[in-house]
Amino acid sequence: MIRRSLLKLANPQLLALIGVLLINWLLFPNFFRVTWQDGRFFGSLIDVLNRGAPVAILAVGMVGVIATKGVDLSVGAVMAVAGAVAATMVVAGYPAPIAVVAALVVGLLCGLWNGILVAVLDIQPIIATLVLMVAGRGIAQLITEGFIVTFNDPLLIYIGTGSFLGFPMAAVIALVLMVIVTLVVRRTAIGLFIEAVGVNRAAASLAGIRSRMLLLLVYSLSGLCAAIAGIIVAGDIRGADANNAGLWLELDAILAVVIGGTSLLGGRFSVPLAVVGALIIQAMNTGILVSGFPPEFNLIVKAGLIFIVLVIQSPLASRLAPPRIKPVAKVSAK
Amino acid sequence: MAETGYALEARGIVKIFGNHVALDKVDFGLKPGEVHALLGENGAGKSTLIKILTGAYQPDGGEVLTEGVPVTLNNPQHAQTYGIGTVYQEVNLLPNRSVAENLYLGHQPTRFGLVDRRKMERDSIAVLARYGLNIDPSSELGAHSVAVQQIVAIARAVELSGKVLILDEPTASLDRNEVERLFEIIADLKKTGLAVVFITHFLDQVFAIADRVTILRNGKLIDTKTLDSLTRTDVVRLMLGKDIAFSGATKLEENRPLGDVLLDFKNYGRKRSVHPFNLTIHKGEVVGVAGLLGSGRTEMARIMFGADAADEGTVSVAGTQTSIARPTDAIGHGFGFCPEDRKAEGIFGDLSVRENIVIALQGKLGWFSALNRDEQMEIAGRFGEAMDIRAASLDMPVKLLSGGNQQKVILSRWLATDPAFLILDEPTRGIDVGAHAEIVRTINRLRDEGLALVVISSELDEVVAYSSRIVVMRDRELVAELNGENINPGVIVQAIANHKDGAQA
Numbered sequence: 001m002i003r004r005s006l007l008k009l010a011n012p013q014l015l016a017l018i019g020v021l022l023i024n025w026l027l028f029p030n031f032f033r034v035t036w037q038d039g040r041f042f043g044s045l046i047d048v049l050n051r052g053a054p055v056a057i058l059a060v061g062m063v064g065v066i067a068t069k070g071v072d073l074s075v076g077a078v079m080a081v082a083g084a085v086a087a088t089m090v091v092a093g094y095p096a097p098i099a100v101v102a103a104l105v106v107g108l109l110c111g112l113w114n115g116i117l118v119a120v121l122d123i124q125p126i127i128a129t130l131v132l133m134v135a136g137r138g139i140a141q142l143i144t145e146g147f148i149v150t151f152n153d154p155l156l157i158y159i160g161t162g163s164f165l166g167f168p169m170a171a172v173i174a175l176v177l178m179v180i181v182t183l184v185v186r187r188t189a190i191g192l193f194i195e196a197v198g199v200n201r202a203a204a205s206l207a208g209i210r211s212r213m214l215l216l217l218v219y220s221l222s223g224l225c226a227a228i229a230g231i232i233v234a235g236d237i238r239g240a241d242a243n244n245a246g247l248w249l250e251l252d253a254i255l256a257v258v259i260g261g262t263s264l265l266g267g268r269f270s271v272p273l274a275v276v277g278a279l280i281i282q283a284m285n286t287g288i289l290v291s292g293f294p295p296e297f298n299l300i301v302k303a304g305l306i307f308i309v310l311v312i313q314s315p316l317a318s319r320l321a322p323p324r325i326k327p328v329a330k331v332s333a334k
Numbered sequence: 335m336a337e338t339g340y341a342l343e344a345r346g347i348v349k350i351f352g353n354h355v356a357l358d359k360v361d362f363g364l365k366p367g368e369v370h371a372l373l374g375e376n377g378a379g380k381s382t383l384i385k386i387l388t389g390a391y392q393p394d395g396g397e398v399l400t401e402g403v404p405v406t407l408n409n410p411q412h413a414q415t416y417g418i419g420t421v422y423q424e425v426n427l428l429p430n431r432s433v434a435e436n437l438y439l440g441h442q443p444t445r446f447g448l449v450d451r452r453k454m455e456r457d458s459i460a461v462l463a464r465y466g467l468n469i470d471p472s473s474e475l476g477a478h479s480v481a482v483q484q485i486v487a488i489a490r491a492v493e494l495s496g497k498v499l500i501l502d503e504p505t506a507s508l509d510r511n512e513v514e515r516l517f518e519i520i521a522d523l524k525k526t527g528l529a530v531v532f533i534t535h536f537l538d539q540v541f542a543i544a545d546r547v548t549i550l551r552n553g554k555l556i557d558t559k560t561l562d563s564l565t566r567t568d569v570v571r572l573m574l575g576k577d578i579a580f581s582g583a584t585k586l587e588e589n590r591p592l593g594d595v596l597l598d599f600k601n602y603g604r605k606r607s608v609h610p611f612n613l614t615i616h617k618g619e620v621v622g623v624a625g626l627l628g629s630g631r632t633e634m635a636r637i638m639f640g641a642d643a644a645d646e647g648t649v650s651v652a653g654t655q656t657s658i659a660r661p662t663d664a665i666g667h668g669f670g671f672c673p674e675d676r677k678a679e680g681i682f683g684d685l686s687v688r689e690n691i692v693i694a695l696q697g698k699l700g701w702f703s704a705l706n707r708d709e710q711m712e713i714a715g716r717f718g719e720a721m722d723i724r725a726a727s728l729d730m731p732v733k734l735l736s737g738g739n740q741q742k743v744i745l746s747r748w749l750a751t752d753p754a755f756l757i758l759d760e761p762t763r764g765i766d767v768g769a770h771a772e773i774v775r776t777i778n779r780l781r782d783e784g785l786a787l788v789v790i791s792s793e794l795d796e797v798v799a800y801s802s803r804i805v806v807m808r809d810r811e812l813v814a815e816l817n818g819e820n821i822n823p824g825v826i827v828q829a830i831a832n833h834k835d836g837a838q839a
Contacts, residue, residue, distance in 0.1 A: 189696045189704040192685075196693055199682040206641060206679055207747065208665040208697035267684045 013276045024287035040163035052282030053170035054229040056275045058253035061225030063274040064218035066257050068198045069266030070125035075226040077136025078110045079246030082230030084143040087240035096155035104227045111223020119215035140242035150239035160235020170232045182271045198266025341366045341529040342498045348395030356382045360555045369530045371544035375766035378550040388420045389413040417497030421487045429476030434458035436475050437490050481512035500531040509626045517543050593617030596786045602647035607633045611812035615786045622801030623790040624826045630810035631790045635757045639671040640664040670748030674759040680744045683733030687725050688714040690732045690743050695750045717746035738769025755786045794823035
């Protein structure tokens with residue numbers, strides 16, 4: 001069993017992450033240096049974990065949505081809404097835990113709204129979530145009344161910038177979330193049902209799977225994850241910026257999921273690999289930053305990576321290297 | 335040219351997928367003016383050979399010759415330039431465009447650089463007339479029956495290519511009259527010197543229309559012979575490589591004491607779908623459903639299963655009135671449903687054989703009582719073995735299996751839920767002889783075990799062989815129920831054609 005899970009680690013995503021990290025190391029020899037200071041770790045590697053956490057958290061929610069053949073474009077806007085809710089409430093004098101819970105509930109409701117549009121009204125996901133992508137920033141601006149709401153609440157700041165056992169809080173939250181979601185989808189039948197609905201919704205419905213409930217669940221989870229990421233980002237800059245919080249991060253989240261091997265056509269998915277996808281993206285960003293290249297390269301390199309991933313996943317590539325089916329000694333028990 | 339006398343020839347074709355040899359040095363010769371049937375069980379290599387002859391695949395060995403000259407066919411469009419046209423089982427045309435546009439798509443006659451719609455429609459009328467079709471070329475293709483669409487597809491292929499016509503299971507979605515019509519057209523085309531390759535699972539049709547037959551088995555050429563030198567049994571023996579006994583049954587199951595009433599549908603129907611019908615189903619009986627395509631057979635199955643909700647009438651399960659508004663209700667009562675369109679509504683192509691088998695049982699158990707991998711393997715292995723599913727591994731994607739094995743997977747999926755009632759919609763359509771026999775055997779076994787079954791099939795011989803009772807659908811209405819002795823396909827055909835009162839047997 002252990003041997004099998006070790007073998008599973010040798011997948012293209014992890015190799016790519018290691019490759020990117022090694023290139024960073026070549027360009028910037030101190031890349032792997034991690035120091036201990038003021039009760040926490042410091043270093044480029046830690047930076048990758050910390051900065052990559054918001055997209056990793058979005059990816060945890062997004063991967064379920066994409067596995068059902070959907071997409072959630074609204075997560076960036078929902079981040080802004082959740083940040084705005086949390087910031088405005090602490091500024092208005094509510095205790096921080098209540099503000100955090102309220103922001104999470106708002107995120108969940110945003111996700112539920114998307115889920116209702118997709119599952120009940122049968123609107124195509126890209127359009128359904130586009131509604132909230134556009135409207136969400138407007139709602140966030142209404143909540144903050146057009147200002148950047150700054151705060152000094154220690155709990156929110158701790159969530160954004162604090163550390164736990166020396167590791168950045170954001171990364172710890174992302175890790176815990178990834179583990180919980182992975183366990184929930186894989187230890188229950190939810191993961192199988194998500195894949196079944198993504199592969200063939202008509203057949204899933206005839207096989208007795210309540211696909212509506214499932215879609216409501218995955219979109220709600222995506223909204224909740226977006227809210228968590230929104231609170232982290234707000235805590236990080238000690239303020240809620242309705243215009244810029246989470247801007248374009250939905251695209252990074254989608255990219256992370258696709259790099260993690262989940263097809264936009266739905267079906268097979270992996271939560272941990274989506275998180276690895278987010279880390280690959282961040283490792284490139286950080287690498288370009290620390291190695292002294294101008295940040296403009298960032299977009300070019302990212303585009304290059306997207307291109308390589310798409311080519312690898314293209315039908316042409318799968319024709320050139322047909323997937324091997326491992327023959328099993330015991331043939332259908334016969 | 336024509337030194338070989340073949341319009342299209344394949345010599346020593348080898349095709350390898352991964353480490354599986356799909357075709358092993360296969361020779362195939364097609365003469366002008368003949369209908370050449372290509373037979374073999376699913377997985378024998380028919381589709382692969384066709385794809386090589388049409389340029390969709392490139393051979394790994396051997397050569398393709400047209401009129402004696404070796405050619406390289408890059409893709410199906412390229413093959414068309416050598417006069418090779420193909421019509422597939424599913425019509426590959428654009429249902430939302432007009433008939434004329436479909437005929438001339440990509441080759442529209444132009445005037446001053448613009449599509450000359452009038453000429454196109456005028457030409458279309460002339461072309462369609464040759465196929466005995468008198469339809470408005472400006473009408474939407476999708477508005478016509480599948481048979482008409484199929485004929486349009488053939489007309490298009492012949493117009494564009496003109497020497498070789500490859501028909502890949504063209505009759506799978508046609509009813510009896512439509513098949514006859516199609517055969518008349520093929521016979522006419524044959525007279526004009528066209529060479530036709532005909533692939534089908536229906537042996538009757540092979541004997542009705544083909545001149546020669548080539549039989550493949552496991553990627554190897556078994557034989558090419560003229561059909562008048564062969565009997566049906568010979569052909570089946572060559573396909574399977576062994577003798578199989580035909581049941582030859584032409585009468586219903588002998589009357590046996592009926593079991594308890596399991597299901598009672600009263601005035602059950604759905605507007606614009608199925609007229610209200612009455613049907614009582616007992617434990618341990620198979621109710622066959624006969625009727626033409628579009629007669630409401632599938633619609634009846636769907637409302638029985640709750641895939642579409644009934645909007646009138648009542649249903650009782652084991653004496654208790656209940657409501658079946660969605661599939662989960664039906665599954666809760668122990669129903670199972672194998673849909674007609676296996677690919678679109680049955681299988682989860684990318685998921686493994688194992689997951690495809692356990693999914694309905696898992697759906698019944700719900701989100702939180704997940705079967706673990708070992709339990710899934712055990713269940714999939716047990717039912718896979720009982721149904722003789724041939725898969726290299728239970729973990730391989732189900733889409734890589736042949737149609738017959740996919741059907742067995744779906745049947746296993748329902749058997750795993752320990753059902754009381756199964757609805758099978760065309761369970762044997764488009765599958766090979768071996769799988770066919772296995773499914774018929776399973777239907778008989780389940781009936782003997784006390785299950786109630788409703789089986790919809792266009793194969794009348796087959797319906798008669800396993801049904802205890804036959805109901806006939808026409809124009810979305812249950813028009814007759816046939817019981818007792820002397821039921822044979824002829825009687826059913828009469829019931830399908832006649833009016834209600836004439837259907838007593």
